[in-house]
Amino acid sequence: MKIFIKFDFKRICTKVIEEKLTGLGIKYRMLNFGEIEFLEEVPDDKMKAFNAILKDYGIEKIENQKVILVQKIKDTIIDMVLNANETMNVKSSVYLSEKLGHSYGYLSNLFSEVTYTSVENFIILQRIEHAKSLMINTDLSLTEIAYRLQYSSVAHLSTQFKNTTGITPTTFQRIIAKRRELSSNKN
Amino acid sequence: MREEYTYVVLADDDEDDRLFFTDAFEELKMQTKVDVYKDGIELMNALNQSDSILPNILFLDLNMPMKSGLECLKEIKMNPRFKNLSIAIYSTSASEEDIEDTFVNGANIYIKKPNDFKILKKILADVVTMNWQYHTSGLNKDNFLLRL
Secondary structure (H helix, E strand, C coil): CCCCCCCCHHHHHHHHHHHHHHHCCCCEEECCCCCEEECCCCCHHHHHHHHHHHHHCCCCCCCCHHHHHHHHHHHHHHHHHHCCCCCCCCCHHHHHHHHHCCCHHHHHHHHHHHHCCCHHHHHHHHHHHHHHHHHHHCCCCHHHHHHHCCCCCHHHHHHHHHHHHCCCHHHHHHHHHHHHHHHHHHC | CCCCCEEEEEECCCHHHHHHHHHHHHHCCCCEEEEEECCHHHHHHHHHCCCCCCCCEEEECCCCCCCCHHHHHHHHHHCHHHCCCEEEEEECCCCHHHHHHHHHCCCCEEEECCCCHHHHHHHHHHHHHHHHHHHHCCCCHHHCCEEC
């Protein structure tokens, strides 16, 4: 005897997940299909059990969620650096956790895990990169650039610039100027 | 966590330095693949193969017989196919003139070869991490200058 069946995948998946989560005593909320919010911290062993059970059904947690969140962290930092004037009085840790709705500890651990660098270093790097582009593309003096980027002084900017790139802002400007000269001579 | 690996190439005529370099990368817990060439000519021949896989970072010794690091650098900078390559000068020289000259000619990184293995590991890790930042965070590669 043969019979024919049809499936509703969405319903099956949802039901499996609901049953297993309830079985493990994890409090959760179903958001859109494929998105689950845990309402409280899930201990590692329960999380592992959950992952193992799901794997049995061919369902896999998308680890890349992490990558997505890291991208959001980066975007937020870049935005913060570019608009330093408006965010001047807010600590970056507070700013990030408010914008992204996670604790700073969580965000910063995740960031280090995925990028091999820290949030703090990334902020410094972005500020220095912004300073570089202002040096090259505007007539602003170093003093003005330091002020715009919320450095306490030119010395502070110069020191951080040197620590990050190994060269001073003045050397940087000279090299870029010479490069331009060289390429205009070639053409 | 990082899914892609960083492909690193070194051209250096000194055998000890090459070994020191590959050992350092082996000990680093980073996903890298390292190839080495004995001189500038061998390197350029390999790069110029039309089907060659291009490295993410190319380390060039400055003082090599037949074709120096600076000559390689200039050649590479003239070829648009290599425009995404990050170039690190890896030299015993720390003369300001060499440093500025190679930067002006398009190098991104200048490393004075350290004698200490631990320091070398730290430097190479920094280079890979910084290069990764430029690669993934939409930073302007033209402004990528790093001296270590």
